[in-house]
Structure formats: C-alpha cells, structure tokens
Amino acid sequence: MMVFRIIVTGSFNSGKTEFIKQISEIEPITTDKPVTEQDLKEIKALTTVALDFGRLTIDDDIIIHLYATPGQERFDFIYPLLLKNALAVIILGDITDEKSLKDITKYYRKFYNLKRLPTVVALTKTDLDNKVQQEKIDEYLSSLPKDVPIKMINATDKEDVKKTVLLALQMLLESDEDQEEIV
Amino acid sequence: MIKKKVLIVCNEALLRDLIIFTLEKLQCEVELVDNPKDAVKRIESDNYNIVVIGDNKGTVVKSKLAEIIYNKCKRKPQIVIFKRINETIPKEFYLTVINKPTFHEALLEVAEKEGIQTTHMHQLEHIDLSNYIKLPHFRKTNIVKFFKNLKGNLKFHIRNEKEEILGFTMGADIFILKSTLDNIHSILLLENVETSTEPLNLNEFLSLTLDTKTFKSNLRDFIINCVDNINDKEKLLEIMPERDSIVTLKAPSYIVKQIDIIKENIDIDKLNTPENNLTINDIIENGENINKLKALICMHILNMIEIEQPASPSKYDVKIKKSFLKKIIDRIRGL
Ligand SMILES: Nc1nc2c(ncn2[C@@H]2O[C@H](COP(=O)(O)OP(=O)(O)O)[C@@H](O)[C@H]2O)c(=O)[nH]1
Numbered sequence: 237m238m239v240f241r242i243i244v245t246g247s248f249n250s251g252k253t254e255f256i257k258q259i260s261e262i263e264p265i266t267t268d269k270p271v272t273e274q275d276l277k278e279i280k281a282l283t284t285v286a287l288d289f290g291r292l293t294i295d296d297d298i299i300i301h302l303y304a305t306p307g308q309e310r311f312d313f314i315y316p317l318l319l320k321n322a323l324a325v326i327i328l329g330d331i332t333d334e335k336s337l338k339d340i341t342k343y344y345r346k347f348y349n350l351k352r353l354p355t356v357v358a359l360t361k362t363d364l365d366n367k368v369q370q371e372k373i374d375e376y377l378s379s380l381p382k383d384v385p386i387k388m389i390n391a392t393d394k395e396d397v398k399k400t401v402l403l404a405l406q407m408l409l410e411s412d413e414d415q416e417e418i419v
Numbered sequence: 420m421i422k423k424k425v426l427i428v429c430n431e432a433l434l435r436d437l438i439i440f441t442l443e444k445l446q447c448e449v450e451l452v453d454n455p456k457d458a459v460k461r462i463e464s465d466n467y468n469i470v471v472i473g474d475n476k477g478t479v480v481k482s483k484l485a486e487i488i489y490n491k492c493k494r495k496p497q498i499v500i501f502k503r504i505n506e507t508i509p510k511e512f513y514l515t516v517i518n519k520p521t522f523h524e525a526l527l528e529v530a531e532k533e534g535i536q537t538t539h540m541h542q543l544e545h546i547d548l549s550n551y552i553k554l555p556h557f558r559k560t561n562i563v564k565f566f567k568n569l570k571g572n573l574k575f576h577i578r579n580e581k582e583e584i585l586g587f588t589m590g591a592d593i594f595i596l597k598s599t600l601d602n603i604h605s606i607l608l609l610e611n612v613e614t615s616t617e618p619l620n621l622n623e624f625l626s627l628t629l630d631t632k633t634f635k636s637n638l639r640d641f642i643i644n645c646v647d648n649i650n651d652k653e654k655l656l657e658i659m660p661e662r663d664s665i666v667t668l669k670a671p672s673y674i675v676k677q678i679d680i681i682k683e684n685i686d687i688d689k690l691n692t693p694e695n696n697l698t699i700n701d702i703i704e705n706g707e708n709i710n711k712l713k714a715l716i717c718m719h720i721l722n723m724i725e726i727e728q729p730a731s732p733s734k735y736d737v738k739i740k741k742s743f744l745k746k747i748i749d750r751i752r753g754l
C-alpha cells in the first residue's frame with residue numbers, strides 16, 4: 237500500500253476544508269478524529285496540528301491523503317514531515333479578502349524553499365460579488381514565478397476542485413518526459 | 420637655443436593661463452589643448468619635454484591619460500598632473516603630482532559675490548547624446564542580470580517607459596552621462612527595462628566630454644551602493660530566488676574580504692570550504708538577515724560566487740511511477 241499526499245494551504249477561511257471535501261471520500265476531519273486504523277498510523281505524527289484530513293482511494297495499492305494546513309508559522313516544524321510523499325501543493329486565496337491574497341506569496345515561498353512540488357494557486361469564492369480589485373490582486377501576485385498557474389475557482393464546486401488538482405498532477409506528469417521511472 | 424616644448428591639457432581658463440604665463444617666462448614653447456583626444460594626436464606627431472594635465476573636457480581620469488601619453492610618446496616627457504583634493508593618482512616614476520591651486524577659484528567666488536560674471540571662466544559644455552549608441556538594438560533585460568554581465572569599455576543605454584540612463588564603462592569605472600533617476604543608486608529597482616550596448620573605443624573615450632553632471636564611480640562601489648540602497652526585503656529576495664542552490668566562492672577570498680559589506684556579513688572562510696555545501700538559505704539565514712542578503716547579492720552581481728542548483732533529475736522532488744500518476748489522474752477525472 238502506497239500513500240501519496242496532496243497539500244492544500246491558504247489563510248483561515250480561504251476554503252481549504254471545502255476544497256478537500258469535494259474530492260475526499262470521507263467528510264474532512266480534523267486529525268484528532270481519524271477514522272481507520274490505517275489512517276491513524278499514517279497521520280499519527282501530524283495529529284498535534286490543526287490539519288484537516290481527507291482521503292481518496294485510487295486502487296488496492298494507492299491511496300491519496302489530502303491535507304489542509306493553515307500554513308501558519310507556528311506549524312513550520314511539521315512541514316518537512318508533511319511534505320514526505322507529497323505530489324502537489326495547492327495554495328488557496330480568498331478573492332474577497334485582501335489579507336488572504338497577500339499571504340499567497342508567503343505560503344508559496346515557504347513550500348518552495350522546503351521542497352520542489354508542482355504548485356497551483358487557486359483563488360476561491362470567485363462566485364461572490366465582493367471581490368478585491370483586479371489591480372490589487374495583480375499586485376499581490378506579481379512576485380509569483382510566471383510558471384505558477386493561477387486558477388479562479390469556487391471551492392464548493394467539485395468540477396473546479398478536480399480541475400485544480402488535475403492541473404497540478406499534469407504539471408508533474410509533464411515535468412520529466414524523458415526520465416526513467418523511479419519507484 | 421631650441422626652445423623646450425610643453426603641451427598643456429586643460430580647459431580651465433584661469434589656471435591654464437597661469438601655467439602658460441609661468442612656462443613662457445621660462446622661454447618654453449607652450450601648446451594648448453582642452454581634451455585628451457587632441458592631446459594624444461599632438462604627442463603622436465610631435466615631441467614634448469613636458470606635458471601638463473589639468474581638468475579637461477575628457478572623461479578619462481588624469482592618471483590614465485598620463486599612462487596613455489607616456490606609452491605613446493617616442494621621446495618620453497616629464498608629465499605633470501594637477502590633482503584635485505579628492506583625486507587619487509597612483510605613483511609613477513614619470514609623474515609629478517601637484518595639488519591643484521584653489522586660490523583662483525576663491526577669487527572667482529569673491530567676484531561672483533560682487534555680481535561679476537564668471538561663467539566664461541568655468542567652461543561647461545553640454546554633451547550631445549543624440550546618436551549616443553550608433554546602432555541601437557534594444558533588448559528586454561533584467562536590470563540585475565544586465566549589471567552582472569556588464570563588461571568594461573561599453574557604452575550603454577538603459578530605458579523603460581519612465582526612465583532613461585545613458586553611460587559607459589571604462590576599465591573598472593562606470594560613468595553616467597545622463598539619468599532621469601532622482602537617485603542613480605536606485606537603478607537596480609527598475610523594472611521592464613530594455614538595454615542597448617555598443618563597444619567604446621579608446622578614441623571615442625578620449626573625445627567624450629564630461630560636464631559637472633557626469634557621475635563617475637568604480638563599478639564595484641557602484642553596485643555595492645545600489646544593492647545597499649534596496650531596503651525592501653521582498654525585492655532583495657526576488658534577486659536571489661533559487662534559495663536551495665549551493666554557493667561556492669569563485670573570486671580569491673582576499674579580494675572578497677576587501678569589501679566591507681561582505682567582510683562584515685559573510686563568513687568567507689566558511690564559504691570557501693566546499694565541504695560545507697552552503698546554500699543561499701544557509702547564508703542569508705532563511706531571508707531573516709537583510710545585511711547578509713545584501714552582501715550575498717553584491718557577491719552575486721560582482722560574479723564573486725557560483726550558484727548551482729543541486730542536481731535534481733526532474734523539475735520536482737517527487738518520486739512516483741508514471742503509471743501510478745496516470746492512475747491517480749484518471750481516478751480524479753472520473754470523480
Ligand atoms: N461561495 C463560496 N463560499 C466558499 C468558497 N470557499 C469556501 N467557502 C465558504 O467559506 C467558508 C470558509 O471555508 P472553509 O473551507 O472552512 O475555509 P478554511 O478555513 O480554509 O478551511 C465556509 O463557509 C465555506 O462554505 C467558495 O469558493 N465560494
């Protein structure tokens with residue numbers, strides 16, 4: 237049995253729990269209430285942190301664990317551990333909340349400096365009216381590298397969430413065309 | 420008796436006249452030019468016993484002009500330099516350095532106070548900068564990369580929608596002939612820049628005239644001042660993005676240690692031990708220490724360090740069989 241992880245981060249209220257909910261086969265839970273023995277083993281080390289946790293079974297051999305982390309500095313110690321076996325990082329920013337948008341580059345840097353992972357930025361709540369001005373959004377995101385895609389989504393919409401995750405995985409798939417497969 | 424010949428390279432009216440007056444009293448035959456190019460032309464076609472170099476219309480530093488003249492002369496002359504207070508002139512056996520007298524300047528100041536016109540005594544010439552670069556070919560450039568790759572003896576034109584800077588390098592020096600920036604040391608903050616360069620040949624250099632607006636600095640000091648001028652940590656971090664890259668020292672450590680900002684902030688000996696495998700992040704303490712960050716950026720732009728991405732087989736640090744990844748993608752698609 238192999239477990240891979242997908243990490244969702246972003247400021248408080250940016251839609252992380254909603255995001256995970258869309259593709260998890262279990263209700264997202266905080267890690268002090270894991271469901272199965274198997275899950276418990278895998279996430280034991282992470283239980284002290286306020287993470288949301290979801291799961292997606294691929295087949296008999298592969299499981300995806302979905303983690304939502306608030307990305308706050310007081311949890312910095314957990315990230316190296318969390319990023320083990322990680323496939324992608326999704327960074328959420330609430331398009332109605334300036335602070336949340338400002339935090340995106342901070343989170344990007346944090347994860348980029350820990351590990352090179354395909355990373356997608358998704359701006360949530362794009363279905364709402366009270367969006368931050370476009371110029372401000374552009375300004376807050378201007379220092380992101382150009383190869384980081386920025387998607388506009390509704391985190392309560394399953395198709396949007398699927399597309400976001402698929403985009404990150406596609407980046408991974410295309411990153412090493414001529415590379416030998418490694419187990 | 421054959422008169423001894425003297426060439427004066429100077430454009431400062433009063434001082435020049437004083438020198439001529441003195442030398443003619445000594446029965447010398449005095450010739451006068453006001454710029455390095457004409458000076459070189461004269462000494463190539465005639466022999467002089469003495470060459471006097473004062474402030475002139477050229478941008479070439481006096482010691483460099485003296486060296487050029489000395490090397491080109493068939494009959495080696497005595498060379499005299501009138502040195503300003505803040506000028507440094509390296510010792511050479513063929514040079515006599517005289518502190519430039521200032522009494523005449525004081526005299527002019529007094530005269531000015533009495534409303535007497537003195538401008539014709541100062542010689543200020545404006546440089547014609549149209550067609551500065553003869554064959555302009557502008558390319559989009561990152562300004563930091565531009566300075567990192569900037570070679571000696573080049574004319575350059577830097578511009579974006581708002582600003583324009585014209586200058587050149589000569590040896591290890593940078594000259595700015597025109598700049599729209601309030602502070603030339605903010606040049607590294609320019610964005611969306613395009614640049615055009617062209618080689619600067621010696622003749623052209625000698626004929627370039629300088630006026631009081633010409634900014635001149637040692638290129639190294641210039642870069643250091645520009646980096647030091649950036650106090651926005653985010654901007655500094657943008658210059659050093661690949662922070663897990665390994666840094667090795669390329670320049671001799673004794674040279675690096677001559678630079679204060681580096682010496683005071685970077686442990687050069689530690690950096691110079693390859694086994695330490697120091698990354699950018701290690702050196703700048705994960706971006707917390709802004710002075711270390713500045714020092715490292717100086718070393719980067721001055722090409723004193725090599726920055727190497729650790730060998731990574733793929734763009735990402737992910738190990739997964741492609742077939743597994745494809746399965747995961749298919750599963751999510753089908754959700
Ligand atoms: N309309 C709308 N509401 C959203 C969206 N994303 C999240 N929400 C709501 O915003 C609130 C915070 O979302 P949550 O997932 O708990 O944020 P978290 O703190 O990042 O886990 C909840 O009430 C969500 O239902 C979105 O894209 N559109």
Ligand SMILES: [Mg+2]
Pocket residue numbers: 252253254288304
């Ligand atoms: Mg939540």
